[in-house]
Amino acid sequence: MQKNKKIVILGGGTGTSFVLKGLKYFPVDITAVITVSDDGSSTGRLRKEFSTPAVGDIRKVLSNLSTLPDEVRDVMEYRLSTYSELNGHALGNLILTSLIHETGSLQTSIKYLSKILDVKHKVLPLSEDCFLTLMGETTDGEVVEGEEEITKANKKYRRFFYKEEPHVLPEVFHAIEDADLIILSIGSLYTSVMPHIICKDVATAIKNAKGKVMYICNAVTQPGETDGFGVSDHINVLEQYLGKDSIDVVIASNSKIPKELIKKYETEEQKDIVPIDYENIKKGKYELIEDDLITTTDGTIKHNSLKLSSVIFSYLMR
Numbered sequence: 001m002q003k004n005k006k007i008v009i010l011g012g013g014t015g016t017s018f019v020l021k022g023l024k025y026f027p028v029d030i031t032a033v034i035t036v037s038d039d040g041s042s043t044g045r046l047r048k049e050f051s052t053p054a055v056g057d058i059r060k061v062l063s064n065l066s067t068l069p070d071e072v073r074d075v076m077e078y079r080l081s082t083y084s085e086l087n088g089h090a091l092g093n094l095i096l097t098s099l100i101h102e103t104g105s106l107q108t109s110i111k112y113l114s115k116i117l118d119v120k121h122k123v124l125p126l127s128e129d130c131f132l133t134l135m136g137e138t139t140d141g142e143v144v145e146g147e148e149e150i151t152k153a154n155k156k157y158r159r160f161f162y163k164e165e166p167h168v169l170p171e172v173f174h175a176i177e178d179a180d181l182i183i184l185s186i187g188s189l190y191t192s193v194m195p196h197i198i199c200k201d202v203a204t205a206i207k208n209a210k211g212k213v214m215y216i217c218n219a220v221t222q223p224g225e226t227d228g229f230g231v232s233d234h235i236n237v238l239e240q241y242l243g244k245d246s247i248d249v250v251i252a253s254n255s256k257i258p259k260e261l262i263k264k265y266e267t268e269e270q271k272d273i274v275p276i277d278y279e280n281i282k283k284g285k286y287e288l289i290e291d292d293l294i295t296t297t298d299g300t301i302k303h304n305s306l307k308l309s310s311v312i313f314s315y316l317m318r
Contacts, residue, residue, distance in 0.1 A: 004029045005316050008179040008211070010196040012038070012057035015187025017064040019216065019312075020121075022305030024065050026313045030121035031175040032065070034058050035195040036106070037132040037162075040148035042079070042089045051130050052100050057192075058110060058125060059092035066117035076117070107169065124171055126196060133163040134195055147191045154224035159240075160190065160198050168199055176202070179211040181316050184247075186216045186303065189234055190225045197241040212248040214315070216308070219253050219294055219301055223270040230277035235284060249287040251311055252276050255294035257301060265301060273301075289315065 007028050009016060012035035020032060036053035038044065043056035063076040076092035086094075099109035106125050114123065126132075136144045138155040145163065176182060184193050197203050206213060215238060217231050226234065231252045239246055257273060265271045281288055291311055295304045 005180040006175075006178055006211075007031070007181045007183060007312075007316065008033060008175045009183040009185050010193065010202075011035070011183075011185030011187050012192040012195070013187050014060060015192060015218070016057070016185040017060040018303065018305055019183070019185055019308060020061060021064040022307075022309035023312065024067070024121060025306070026309055028313065028316065030065075031179070032061050032121065032123045033126055033172050033175065033196065034061055034123065035192060036125045036127055036129070037134045037147055037195050038191070039133070039146045042093050044148065046089070046093055046097050047130070050097055050101065052097055053106050053125055053128060053130055053132065055093050055096040055100075055106070056090065058106075058123060059090060059096055061123055062110070062113055062117055062119055063092060065114075065119045065121055065123065067120060068118050072117065107171075122175075124169055124175065126172060126199070126202075127166040127168055129164075129166050131164075132166050134160065134191065135163055136160050136190065147195075150190060151188070151222075151224055157190065157225075160194050162195075162198065166199060168202060172202065173205050176205045176209050176211075179209060181312075182206055182209060182211050182213045183312070184213070184215040184238060186218050188222055188225065189218070189237060190222070193238065194241070197238065203242050207243055207246055212315075213242075213246060214249045214251065214312070215247050216312075217250055217252045218274055219255075219303060220265060220271040221274055226274075227270075227272070230275045230280065231288075232277050232280035232284065234274070235286065245285045247284075247286045249289060249315060250281075251289045251291075251293070251308070253293035253303065254290045255292045257294065257296060261296055261299070261301060 008031045010033050034057050038054040043054045063073040078091045080086045134147050136150045136157045144153045
């Protein structure tokens with residue numbers, strides 16, 4: 001019997017979990033490597049109080065990889081509404097934090113919760129470090145500390161780095177080495193994808209890997225991060241850390257978005273559609289795969305998870 005192809009997806013947060021929501025239905029072996037430097041919202045509060053790595057992005061990924069009914073995912077994502085200090089905490093974050101204190105390991109806690117949620121694929125934290133802090137240096141020389149502040153600062157950044165170099169799990173390198181396809185996921189460019197590739201050893205592992213490297217480009221810009229970016233601009237930022245011509249293929253959406261929805265995003269969220277800037281893309285050596293990948297049926301702009309996954313799988317099976 002032919003073995004399933006192996007995919008490693010690097011990212012964090014809503015974007016990565018959304019890709020995995022569709023990809024889990026395809027005959028592939030997935031390892032999701034998730035950033036643990038988030039310091040905002042429920043996750044940030046739990047990090048400070050219990051001295052743990054960030055668990056929020058891992059919770060989202062496990063919820064979307066679960067093969068149990070949607071009601072179970074809804075319980076994991078439920079946020080407490082109370083006048084106490086528990087207000088705003090996602091139930092799944094509290095479960096993971098409790099497991100970490102019981103087992104002494106985030107990786108072990110993920111394995112336990114994966115069994116409970118009947119997750120068929122592997123989820124790894126980038127690191128077990130408790131106080132991993134993302135840093136950004138702006139183009140005017142200011143150093144901004146922490147993911148939440150990097151997004152809030154609304155600055156243009158020259159480079160990103162960690163306050164202290166993370167201890168990346170050995171399993172992360174093994175997964176990258178064995179992968180047939182390495183995916184840099186949709187999601188925040190600076191706070192979901194960048195935290196992986198600013199680790200020099202991770203970037204080197206990706207460059208030396210046998211598998212192809214794919215980037216799934218965001219559909220809209222991120223306020224304060226990628227304002228005015230086209231598809232090629234996202235690639236240029238990634239290759240500053242991975243090395244020129246290190247990305248083999250880029251997936252981008254060419255969907256026609258209703259004008260009124262575009263206007264709504266521009267005015268209410270300060271987000272623009274990411275254009276496919278063909279002239280600049282031609283200068284690169286990567287392959288562009290474009291398709292109608294966006295759904296707006298619920299009044300929001302987001303990728304059709306199953307259709308995106310089918311494009312990924314089709315490329316993998318060439």
